[in-house]
Amino acid sequence: MKMAAGLLLLVCAGAVLYSAQAQDAYDGLPDDYKKGVDLALEELKLHPGVHHHFRFLRTLDKSDIESGFGVKYLYHHFYLKPTRCAKGSTVWNAQACPFRNDRPLINCAVCYKTVAGQIESLPKPYVHCIQKPRLTEDMRTTRTAHCKKMNYNSGAPTLLAVSMPQN
Structure with missing residues (x-):
């Protein structure tokens, strides 16, 4: 009986630690990227087919271009977990x-433009979220194409051409 109780305690402690790490992952994001995650979470919350809250799990890829005068274009690819x-x-x-x-x-x-740290309405922020197993290669291509063709700085490299070091 003591062994079962000890095992249960260990599993619970692991769940709390894992949950805390996910919170740390969100807290560790720069504010501009948190705004994009929050935008995706808000869209999920409004979707009628979604029945649970979601939380940020981890970043898969991200990049940004600063074009001066407080203008920044961001791309963020990440997982949310129910x-x-x-x-x-x-x-x-x-x-x-x-x-x-x-x-x-x-x-x-997600890809979007910020000015002085606030998401701009033009160009319209792009948010595409889907269950991981349902994501197709065509969807990936469409995502990339959409973010590349957003009207960034003329003459500047496209957002997805910039590679950022991952932590």
């Missing part, structure tokens, strides 16, 4: 919701 908290529940902070492992990750790509 939680056990139902959408519409009274949870004040979705970051407090524990992850669930019985649903697929959500693969998101």
Whole structure:
């Protein structure tokens, strides 16, 4: 009996630690990238087919171009993970919701323009999120093409041509 209780305690401690690492991942993002994650989370929250809260899990790729005068173009590719908290529940902070492992990750790509740290409405921010197993190569190509053709600085390299070192 003691061994079973000890094992349960170990599993619970691991879940708390894993959850804390995901919170650290979001907290560790620069503010401009957090805004893109928040934009994707807001769209998921408004989608009628989504029944649970989601949380940021990790970045897969990101890049940015600063074009002067406080203007920046950002691209962020990341995973969101479903939680056990139902959408519409009274949870004040979705970051407090524990992850669930019985649903697929959500693969998101966002690209948007910021001016003085605020997301601009033009060009319209691009947000594409889909369950990871449903993401096709055509969807990846469409995402990339859309972000490349956004009207950035004429003569500047496209956003996806810039590679940023990963931490």
